[in-house]
Each structure stands twice: as C-alpha cells, then as structure tokens.
Amino acid sequence: MKSSVVAALGAVAIATLGAGSAAQASIISFDFDAFDGSITYIGTSLDVSTALDLDGATLLVSEVGAGDASGLHPFDTVGLSAATSPPSSEIEYGSTPGPLGADVILSWSSGVDAFTETLTSTTSIDRATPDEIAVTLAGTVSDTSGAFTGAPILLTLHATQDLEHTLPPNVMFTNISAASSVPEPSTWAMMALGLGALGYAASRRRKTNVSTLAA
Numbered sequence: 001m002k003s004s005v006v007a008a009l010g011a012v013a014i015a016t017l018g019a020g021s022a023a024q025a026s027i028i029s030f031d032f033d034a035f036d037g038s039i040t041y042i043g044t045s046l047d048v049s050t051a052l053d054l055d056g057a058t059l060l061v062s063e064v065g066a067g068d069a070s071g072l073h074p075f076d077t078v079g080l081s082a083a084t085s086p087p088s089s090e091i092e093y094g095s096t097p098g099p100l101g102a103d104v105i106l107s108w109s110s111g112v113d114a115f116t117e118t119l120t121s122t123t124s125i126d127r128a129t130p131d132e133i134a135v136t137l138a139g140t141v142s143d144t145s146g147a148f149t150g151a152p153i154l155l156t157l158h159a160t161q162d163l164e165h166t167l168p169p170n171v172m173f174t175n176i177s178a179a180s181s182v183p184e185p186s187t188w189a190m191m192a193l194g195l196g197a198l199g200y201a202a203s204r205r206r207k208t209n210v211s212t213l214a215a
Contacts, residue, residue, distance in 0.1 A: 025179040029065030034171040047127045054089035071110020078108040093122045093135045117141040134158045153177040
C-alpha cells in the first residue's frame with residue numbers, strides 16, 4: 001500500500017475522532033424550584049435586594065432539557081450552599097455584576113456519579129420589574145466520572161413576590177452548561193488506527209530512503 005494512501009486513511013481516522021467526539025457532546029440543562037423553608041431576602045423589596053436566603057428550602061427539579069447529562073429527573077432534589085462559615089444557603093449577589101459574596105455550591109448525585117457546581121461571579125442582574133429580580137451566576141461544573149471537568153456553566157435565578165409581601169418569594173432556577181465532549185470507545189479505536197497508519201507510512205518512507213542510499 002502506498003504511503004500516501006495510508007496517510008490519507010490516517011487523516012480520515014483522526015477526522016472521525018473529532019466527529020465522534022462532537023456526536024457525544026453532552027450538556028447540563030435543567031430547571032428547579034425552591035419550596036418550603038424560610039426563603040427571605042435582604043432589601044426592602046426583591047427588585048432592590050442584595051441577597052437571597054434559601055436556608056431550609058427544598059430544591060426540586062421541575063424540568064430536564066434535551067441532551068441533559070445530569071442524570072436528574074423531575075422531582076429529584078439538588079443541594080445548594082454558600083461557602084461561608086457557618087455554612088448557609090445565602091446567595092449574596094450585591095448591586096452590580098461581579099464576584100459573589102461567597103462561592104455558591106450546587107451539588108447532586110446520579111447513581112455512582114456526583115456533580116459539583118461552583119458559582120463564583122454574577123454576570124447580570126435584572127431589576128426592571130417591581131417585586132421581581134433575575135440574577136445570572138457563572139462558574140464551572142465537574143463530576144466524578146470525568147464527563148465534565150471544569151465545564152463553564154450559568155445558573156439563573158428568578159424570584160417573584162406578591163405586591164403585599166404577605167407570602168415568601170417564589171424562586172425558580174435555570175441551570176445550563178457548555179457542551180462537554182466524551183468520545184465513544186469506537187472513536188478511541190479509530191484514533192489508534194489513524195496513528196498506526198501514520199506510523200506505518202513514516203516507516204515505509206524511511207525504508208525507501210535507506211534502500212536508495214544503499215544502492
């Protein structure tokens with residue numbers, strides 16, 4: 001087999017690696033709501049608040065998006081805490097985009113896989129509607145299986161309250177990550193074939209050069 005043909009096969013195999021990886025791209029995409037507990041905020045109303053306290057609240061998954069790889073299902077629970085001492089579930093987002101008052105940690109498990117999401121900054125704050133606020137937090141997510149390793153992720157919270165402030169705020173979250181590629185076993189095999197083909201082609205060229213010099 002001519003070395004140029006072998007090299008072409010290797011290139012095709014390596015290209016297949018990229019295609020296989022893209023086909024296996026996964027995201028985290030789910031919504032969840034806060035129920036029960038002492039949901040409070042700091043400020044005279046939600047639209048001017050600087051922190052949301054979810055201590056004691058139960059966080060239940062309400063919807064799972066297409067392509068979601070979190071392993072979660074509707075009505076599953078997730079955990080949320082702020083890296084403060086003592087630990088709390090207070091999200092301190094301040095008045096303008098920037099670092100959070102404390103890292104916000106979101107966590108959940110799916111079978112033997114455990115996910116940890118660390119949110120470190122506020123990317124946007126929407127206070128346009130009275131008695132409402134929408135805050136988008138940015139950070140990274142990783143899991144113990146290695147499918148996600150520091151993948152960028154955004155968590156948006158939307159809190160609303162009745163005009164008389166007689167009821168606790170209603171808080172909804174949307175959680176979505178960038179895609180994380182996980183190659184299939186067949187992809188690894190194709191990569192090995194491609195590298196082997198390239199090595200064979202290089203070996204053939206060396207033997208040809210040696211034969212020519214010997215002649």
